[in-house]
Amino acid sequence: MLDDFFMRALLAGVGVALITGPLGCFIVWRRLAYFGDTLSHAALLGVALALLFEVNITLAVFAISATVSLALLLMLRRRTLPGDTLLGLLAHSTLAVGLVVLAFMTWVRVDLMGFLFGDILAVTRFDVAVIWIGGGAVLVALIAIWKPLFAGTVNQDLAVAEGLPYERANIAFMLLMSAVIAISMKIVGVLLITAMLLIPAATARRFATGPEQMAVFAAVIGAASVVAGLFGSLQWDTPSGPSIVVAAMGLFALSIVPFAGFIRPNARSGQPLDKGARK
Amino acid sequence: MLKHSMPLVSLDNAGIYREGRWLVRGVSLTVQPGEIVTLIGPNGSGKSTTAKMALGLLKSDMGTCTLRPDLVVSYVPQKVSIDWTMPLSVRRFMRLTGSVGKADVAQAMDLTGVDHLADVEVRNLSGGEFQRVLLARAIARKPDFMVLDEPVQGVDFTGEIALYDLIQRIRDELNCGVLLISHDLHVVMAATDRVICLNGHVCCSGTPTAVAEHAEYKALFGARAAPTLAVYQHRHDHTHLPDGRVRHADGTVTDHCHPDDGHHHEEMEDDQDRGDPHAR
Numbered sequence: 001m002l003d004d005f006f007m008r009a010l011l012a013g014v015g016v017a018l019i020t021g022p023l024g025c026f027i028v029w030r031r032l033a034y035f036g037d038t039l040s041h042a043a044l045l046g047v048a049l050a051l052l053f054e055v056n057i058t059l060a061v062f063a064i065s066a067t068v069s070l071a072l073l074l075m076l077r078r079r080t081l082p083g084d085t086l087l088g089l090l091a092h093s094t095l096a097v098g099l100v101v102l103a104f105m106t107w108v109r110v111d112l113m114g115f116l117f118g119d120i121l122a123v124t125r126f127d128v129a130v131i132w133i134g135g136g137a138v139l140v141a142l143i144a145i146w147k148p149l150f151a152g153t154v155n156q157d158l159a160v161a162e163g164l165p166y167e168r169a170n171i172a173f174m175l176l177m178s179a180v181i182a183i184s185m186k187i188v189g190v191l192l193i194t195a196m197l198l199i200p201a202a203t204a205r206r207f208a209t210g211p212e213q214m215a216v217f218a219a220v221i222g223a224a225s226v227v228a229g230l231f232g233s234l235q236w237d238t239p240s241g242p243s244i245v246v247a248a249m250g251l252f253a254l255s256i257v258p259f260a261g262f263i264r265p266n267a268r269s270g271q272p273l274d275k276g277a278r279k
Numbered sequence: 280m281l282k283h284s285m286p287l288v289s290l291d292n293a294g295i296y297r298e299g300r301w302l303v304r305g306v307s308l309t310v311q312p313g314e315i316v317t318l319i320g321p322n323g324s325g326k327s328t329t330a331k332m333a334l335g336l337l338k339s340d341m342g343t344c345t346l347r348p349d350l351v352v353s354y355v356p357q358k359v360s361i362d363w364t365m366p367l368s369v370r371r372f373m374r375l376t377g378s379v380g381k382a383d384v385a386q387a388m389d390l391t392g393v394d395h396l397a398d399v400e401v402r403n404l405s406g407g408e409f410q411r412v413l414l415a416r417a418i419a420r421k422p423d424f425m426v427l428d429e430p431v432q433g434v435d436f437t438g439e440i441a442l443y444d445l446i447q448r449i450r451d452e453l454n455c456g457v458l459l460i461s462h463d464l465h466v467v468m469a470a471t472d473r474v475i476c477l478n479g480h481v482c483c484s485g486t487p488t489a490v491a492e493h494a495e496y497k498a499l500f501g502a503r504a505a506p507t508l509a510v511y512q513h514r515h516d517h518t519h520l521p522d523g524r525v526r527h528a529d530g531t532v533t534d535h536c537h538p539d540d541g542h543h544h545e546e547m548e549d550d551q552d553r554g555d556p557h558a559r
Contacts, residue, residue, distance in 0.1 A: 029365050151376045154361060161334040161354035161426065162376040208366045209400075 005121055009230055012123040013244060015131040016184040017196065017222030019138050021204070022215035023180055024197035024222075026173065028205065029153050034084060035072075036194035038091035039181045042068040043190050045098035046182070047115055051108050052101060058130065058182045065178030068094060073174060118189030118241035120230070127186060134183045138176050145169040150211055188241040196222060199248040206255045221251055285347060286311050287424040287456040288333045292342030295328050302328045304341065305480045310424065310456040315447070317467045317487075318460045319511065320477035321519075326460045327357050329477060330426050333458055350424050353417035357428040357460070359409075361401045369404070369412050370397045379419045387419035388412075390445055392438075406433035414442065418449055425449075428460045440507045443468045447507075469509040476511070478519050487511040 027036055043061045050060035068090055075086055102110055114122075123131075142149075145168075151159035152166035159166045181193055188196055200222035201214070208214030228251075229244030286309040294304030303325025310316050310333070318326045331337045334354060335346050346352075361367060373384045388394040391411040396404065404412060414430050427446070431439040447470040450457055461467050467474055467487050475484040487509035516528040526532045 029362055031362070031364075147376075154365070154367070154372075154375060155356060155359050157331065157334075157336050157356050158354055158359065159376055160336055161331075161356075162352050162420070164376055205364055205366065210366055210368060210371050214366050 005123075006230070006234065008123050008125065008128055009120045009240065010227065012128050012131050013120055013187055013226035013230060014223045015128070015135050016180075016187045017200065017226045018219045019135045019142075019180050020184060020193075020196040021200045021218030021220070021222040022139070022142055023177060024199075024201035025204070025211070025215045025218055026149065026153060027197045028201045029211075033194065033198055034087045034091070035069075036177070036181075036197045038072070038087045038094075039065045039069060039177055040185070040190045040193045041091040042094035042098075043181050043185055043193075044115060045094040045101070047110075047185075048098040048101035048105075051110065052105060058185075061185060062178050062182035064094070065181050066175055069174035069178055070171070073171065114189075115185065116189050116191050117239060118185065118187050118192065120187045120240045120244075123186060131183050131187075134179060138179050141172060141176055145172050146212075149173055188244055192241050192245050195245040195248060196225075199245070199252050200225060203248070203252040203255045222248065225251055287350060288344075288346045288458070290329070290333060290339070290342070290344045293329075293332055293339035293344045294341040295325070295332060295337055296340040301479065303332075303477065303479055306332070306477070307342075307481065308333075308475055308484075310458050312423065312456050313450060313454040314472045315450055315457040315459060315468065315470055317471040317474045317511075318458070318477055319464055319467065319474060320482070321464065324478040325480075326477055327428055330428055330458060330460055334426055347424075351420055351422045353420045353422035353425045355410075355413045355417050355425075355427045355430050357432075359413065363402050365402075367401045368397070369393065369399055369401055372401050372412065373416050373419055375416065377420065383419045383421065384415075387415040390418065390449075391415040391442070407435065407438065410434055411438075411442070414445075418445075421453055422455050423453075424456045424458075426458045429462045430459065432462055436504075440504045443470070443507050446470075465511055465513075466508050467511050469507055471509060474511045476513055476515075482515050482517075482519075483513055485511070485514070 024036075027033060042064050046061035046064035047057055049055075049064065050057040053060075072086060072090060075081070076083060080086065081089070102108070102112070111119075148159060148164035148166050148169035149172075151162075151164050152169060156166060180197075184193055184196065200218040203221045204214045204217035208217050225248035226244050229247035230240060232238065232247060233240040233243035289309040290306050293306050295302045296304075306325075306329055308316060308329075318329060320326050328337065332339050332344050333346065334352065335344070338344075369388075370384070373379060373388070385394065388397065391414050393408060393411045393415055396408060396412065401409065401412070410430065410433055414427070417425055417427070425446075430446070431442050434442060446457060446459070447468065449455070450470065459468065459471070469487065471487055473484060474487050476482045488511075493510055518526045520526060520532070524532050
């Protein structure tokens with residue numbers, strides 16, 4: 001079964017979607033959309049350094065993303081600059097340095113497009129194994145830190161005052177994000193990873209009544225986007241990474257058309273409080 | 280035995296220094312199990328900062344601050360804004376920082392009068408309702424130490440009286456220590472064991488007197504509220520001027536409260552309850 005490139009692509013893509021969904025919920029809740037962008041831009045520097053020092057690309061991308069995210073955490077704490085400025089600064093300077101390093105290595109021929117948009121149809125069995133084992137580890141870790149991370153996302157002071165290890169959970173979250181960027185880069189590419197984090201979570205928000213439910217929905221919606229995108233790509237001979245994002249976008253569009261209101265289980269959102277129910 | 284004689288939290292000459300100025304300094308206070316300590320003071324006087332210091336959220340830049348380890352702490356922050364992207368029902372919010380038994384959740388929500396709101400999304404609550412939910416969540420944890428930062432803000436007056444009664448009842452039931460920040464400079468909970476008035480430092484401290492003893496307050500609040508509320512009479516030996524300078528009792532004006540730290544609250548030392556306020 002794994003001999004078929006399309007099957008491998010499906011497995012790899014679904015594996016990635018199952019982790020980007022739940023992590024993406026935190027990206028949405030914490031308004032960190034640009035954080036995903038920053039890490040994925042930094043990933044290109046990781047690629048360049050991996051080629052320069054001839055080390056494993058996934059590991060190098062993880063190392064660079066982790067360094068950038070921890071540097072960001074440190075600079076935020078020292079209040080060097082506002083968050084969005086810092087993110088932009090780190091994103092584009094790492095991207096630029098990455099491109100400069102690549103240009104210096106005249107002996108390496110790099111398919112830049114492959115890194116920017118992903119090359120899901122070229123995933124190997126080894127890649128699939130990395131995604132499922134690495135992704136499984138990320139999911140287990142996310143479940144382990146879920147309580148302090150979620151409580152701290154709602155209110156940091158509350159979580160810390162009541163004794164939850166939010167600081168540690170937050171650092172762990174940054175590392176998990178880096179890991180996800182590293183293992184999913186090949187699937188949708190540097191430019192579109194943020195889409196896989198944001199769009200399924202945004203779609204899930206429409207239907208979810210609880211945070212855990214939203215995480216599960218986002219994973220399922222992400223997986224559906226991968227399947228739909230890949231079949232679409234096969235059908236119409238379109239690039240696979242962008243096709244997946246277009247499929248995710250389509251599901252989101254479906255979720256916001258008016259009739260979606262009827263299947264939303266949460267009847268009470270938005271409607272004014274019933275006076276009779278008050279004490 | 281030893282556990283009971285140890286204060287839940289004790290601040291000794293603690294303070295927070297940020298960006299070239301002391302937000303609050305020279306604060307000494309303790310909260311014992313079963314004791315209610317109320318912080319009052321004008322805006323920006325360092326009440327919330329002091330509470331955060333007591334909780335260990337801010338590290339004191341002077342003196343010491345010791346929170347007894349292994350306490351169950353409940354915190355009601357002054358401001359909690361729930362991002363609207365977060366699907367969070369009241370029921371789920373109740374067990375945000377730890378697993379709490381279903382019966383405890385139901386009981387706490389019943390006590391604060393929000394039992395009918397369990398399935399509502401937190402972001403759709405009104406200010407007063409959310410305040411009640413925050414308090415319910417704090418109570419459901421069965422804390423040893425509760426820090427309530429303006430817990431009755433946005434709650435109507437009768438509700439406020441009821442919630443003060445409730446806080447007292449919870450204190451009696453759980454024998455927990457309560458550090459309460461009041462939004463009112465003069466009127467505090469009658470059950471308060473000690474009032475501390477802050478304005479960048481401890482201006483004065485003491486016990487409140489019952490509203491019932493003041494005819495004019497009693498008329499103002501009505502007989503129903505009288506047993507619950509108390510009046511705190513400030514006895515300052517200095518005045519904070521609008522420009523931040525301080526006029527002392529002898530008529531001298533200084534730039535800060537603390538040319539020689541804390542000299543002006545020595546005469547407050549005769550306050551009634553320096554020792555063990557609760558011989559339980």
